[in-house]
Amino acid sequence: MENKNFSPVEQSFLNNISKNSQTNVPYIAVDNFPTLGMLTAFRFLEWASENPHGVISLPTGKTPEHFIYWTKHILENWDREDIFELRKKHQLVSPQKPSLADLHFVQIDEFYPIKSSQANSFYHYVNKYYIEGLGLKRENAILINCDEIPLADGKSFEEIFPDHKVDLELRYIEPRTPLEKLQKESVFLIDNWCSDYEQRIRKLGGIGFFLGGIGPDGHIAFNVKGSDPYSTTRLTATNFETQAVAAGDLGGIEISRERLVITIGLETITYNKDAVAIIFAAGEAKAPMIKNALELPPSNLYPASVLSKLPNSRFYITLGAASMLNDLTDDYYQSGSWSQEKTDKAVMLLTQKLNKYAEHLTLEDLQADEYTRLIPGLDENTVQSVITSIENKIKKATDQLTHEVFYHTGPHHDDISLGLLPYIHYQSRNETNESHYSVLTSGFTAVTNKFLTDILRDTLSFVEKGEVEMLNYPDFFEVGYQNKRDKDVYHYLINIASENAIERSRAVSHRMVRNIVELWNLKTKQELEEKIHNISSVIHSSYDGQNPEPKIQTLKGMIREYEEELVWAHFGVRTKNVSHLRLGFYTGAIFTEKPNRERDVYPILQQLKEINPTVISLAFDPEGSGPDTHYKVLQAIAAAVREWGKEKDLSQLKIWGYRNVWYQFNAADVTHIFPVSLNAMSTMDESFTNSYLSQVNASFPSYRYNGKFSHLSIQTWVEQLQAVQLILGKPYFYDNNSPRLRATHGLLFFKEMDVEEFLQSARELEQSTEGVF
Incomplete structure (x- = not known):
């Protein structure tokens, strides 16, 4: 759906892909997470300058980090030369600095019950970062303070719900005890409060500017999958995906599983038909939710699709989050130079579309597909070139390395194990190799x-x-x-x-x-x-x-x-070869600090000089698909490597980028495909279970799997094997001359880069955080 109503600020961020979008809601795709925050801040300030008495509703959590930073930075430095030039570039040219003081603020949602004084309440977040942080007036704010919601007999929620559990079934059943009688009465009082909250918003004309993230099930606010598009403010339960994401805020899924939420509804968001409603999202892990919301018919299965009702709604997303959209896929194949990687990806995609093994693909199949027909020199040998390409990646991964010094790094404890353990174990059997393990943050929040x-x-x-x-x-x-x-x-x-x-x-x-x-x-x-x-x-x-x-x-x-020392001791590694850097940017605050040179880069640089590795492994997540710690650690490692390269020739240094439970590679994107046997899976799972004692009960699980991360890694390896089997065929494995390949029941992917390629991949983040290093 082509839309010509982009604002001047939006037009300054537009690219050709966005202009020709055929999605239900127009979108703008930008390069990275920090730029996403900048775009959102500029659009918010543009709207605020035009609507100084308007009604706004802004999100909580980690996603608004750069939005908050850029909003404050622009306002505080409005007339500074560099900000003036940036405003000019992005069409925020009003000579008068926008005033936010008279805006009306609406809190989107809140856990229930939770004390308003707790730093992990959204009420606290809103007051700290928006009311105080942006200079809004508290008297103009409509907030959700659980302490002030009236309950039966004037009691507090701690008296009415002493275990913090609210049973919504009490709406429909007779109470069995005096306490349940009070609880039933209180649930209806909360429902009445929610109705009043809704009416207060509507009396203001509804929300004029809404900004929200998108959850792992596609939810916006706490309107989870299945929510009625005509829903209003209410007390409601959540689903597992939402509980898994909230576990970090509440101290574990044991708590978030029992906690209800108060949320504005989908109709609350769309009540004002002139509203500017924006969903923003970063990282490839969000790509499936974005595709469903933007390309499938609007449905309560995809709550964010409700924004299609509003002519001024938008999705602001990073290229990673947009990567599954038809626009981006078309652009990938139709622009730029062609490569074997594109051929591999196009043929693999076709085998999945047709559910057909590569050896059974005909030239007619290839010519009929919108992407494979673009392959240069398309002929009967094209499929074999893909088979050979994948076989070579397996061969490369199973080659024995000798006389290497490995420096394996992880943002958090268990990242290295989940990402690379079977391959590390395979290469460590050669005693000419030397291995060092370094976890870069404390990880205490887990x-x-x-x-x-x-x-x-x-x-x-x-x-x-x-x-x-x-x-x-x-x-x-x-x-x-x-x-x-x-x-x-x-x-x-x-x-x-x-x-x-x-x-x-x-x-x-x-x-x-x-x-x-x-x-x-x-x-x-x-x-x-x-x-x-x-x-x-x-x-x-x-x-x-x-x-x-x-x-x-x-x-x-x-x-x-x-726990990390226990894992590697399974394989004979001494504690002196396991380092704990505890980089200072990791503090447990809602927004972790940006890495800086002295505190966060020099410790890594010192280890590089001492260990003198020939191989560095790292979590390769430049867009922040998983925790934001991942890409901040990536920044710090890139800066350390860049510094090291000023005094040493790094032309022979290899960088291995791995991924684990947060996001996975496509087989076409990697250089190494390593066969994983049932024995290797068992080894990884047992070492995880025996060593990561704090993680066995999965208090902070992935939204993709209700259990241990080791099981999710194994599930990922199995899924990756299934995708590759469509190319190579099952007999390639079970009938192979190699016992190692015959024992394959999963595949591990990683990408090898030289230093320049790695630094180039980190360059966009380096530029977007200019001045940090």
Whole structure:
């Protein structure tokens, strides 16, 4: 649907793809996440300058990071020369700086129940980043403060819902107890409050400017898949995908699974037919939701498709998020030079469309398809060229490497294992190779309060019973606590073999004792016991999802560090070869800081100089499809490599980009396809389960799978094999002369790059964060 009503700001960001869009809602695609924030900020300020008394509704979470940054940055530096030139470039040319003070703000949604004072409530977020951050007037805001929603007998939600669980079935059943009677009455009072909230919005004429993200099931606000397009503000439950995403905010899916939400409805968003309603999304992981919302007929299966009702609605997305749209696919094949990668991708896509093995494709099939018919020199040998291309990637991956120094990096603990373990294990068997593992952030947010308090309880019990014998060593509190960390690892693993759960727990307690003594500089056993009591008390008095004090953050991170050491010790790696950099940009705040040179780049650079690797592996997620930590770590590694290259010839250095549970490669995009056997799958799953103790119960799962990340990785490998089997055929594997290929039941993909190719792939992010390094 061609749309000629783009605003001047939007026109400055348009490209040919966007102009010719045939989607239900017009969209604009930009290069990366920071640019997405800039576009959104400029459009918001353009609208605000035209509607100074308008009604706005802005999102919470991590997606608005760059929108908030650019909005403040432009306003605070309105007349500065560089901002003036940027405004001129993007058609925000009003000489008068927009005033936001008289705008009316509508909060989109909120967990229920949650205290408004909690930093992980959306009420707190809205007040901090929008009311105070952008200078809006609180009296002009319509907010969702759970503490102020009236309940039965004037009681608080903690009295009415003491376990924070609200049973919506009470709307339809008779209460069985006095408490249930109060709860039933309270549910109806909340429903009435929601109706009043809706009416307050409509009295203002509805929302004039709406900005929202899109969830993993396609939801906007908390209008999950299946929501009525005529829905209004209401108290409602969510689905697993939404709960998985919210787990990080609330301290685990154990909590988000039980928590209801108050959300404006889809009709609330579309009530004002002149509204500018924008959905923004970044990363290839969002591509399926974007395609469904924009290209399929509007449906309650795709809640964001409701925006097709509004003539001024838009999708602002990164190229990755747009990658599955027909426009982008057409542009990929119809523009630029042709490559074997394009041929591979086109033929693979055709086998999936026709559900037909490559060997059975005819020349007529290829000539009839809109993409394969574009292949230069298309003939009977084209399919064989694709088969050969994929076979060569498998051969390359199964070649034995020798005399290599591997520097494997991960943004978080478990990333390396989930992304590359079978291949790492395969290459590490050659003793001429040397392997180093470096996790770049603390990862403390992945350790729940309950997990920490359980370990502290066990540790205290062992200490009090005198079963932590090292406490009796005369120099333990001076220097001894720093020694024998490998023994803690061995102690744990040997008791996996002997199936002694108590001794495994004691091994964990040994490491916890060392960590607590180090962090708090303790000098006696009594101080240790008191400190364990104190930490437990602090945790018990914290709300779920609360960002703990710095030393407790570090203690949580040290648990993850021990887990990482356990994984690699399965394969004989000593703790000295496993590094924990704890880069400072990772703080647990809603918006992690940008990496900077001294704090975040130099530690990596120092390791590069010390280890002198011939291969660097890294999570290759330049658009931030998964956690934002991934692309920020990518920035830091790219900057370190660039610095290293100023003093050393890196022409022979290889970079391996891997992906894991957040997003996957297409087989055509990679250089290596590694066969994964059932034995390798079992090895990865067992090492994950035995080592990543804090992750076994999957408190922070992927929205794609309700379980351990190790199972999701295995599922991914199996799916990748199925795609490749359409090209090579099943007999290629089960009837192969190679036992390794006959044992294949999954495939692992990764992409090898030289330094220049890697740095070029990171260049867009480097430019969009100019000045960081």
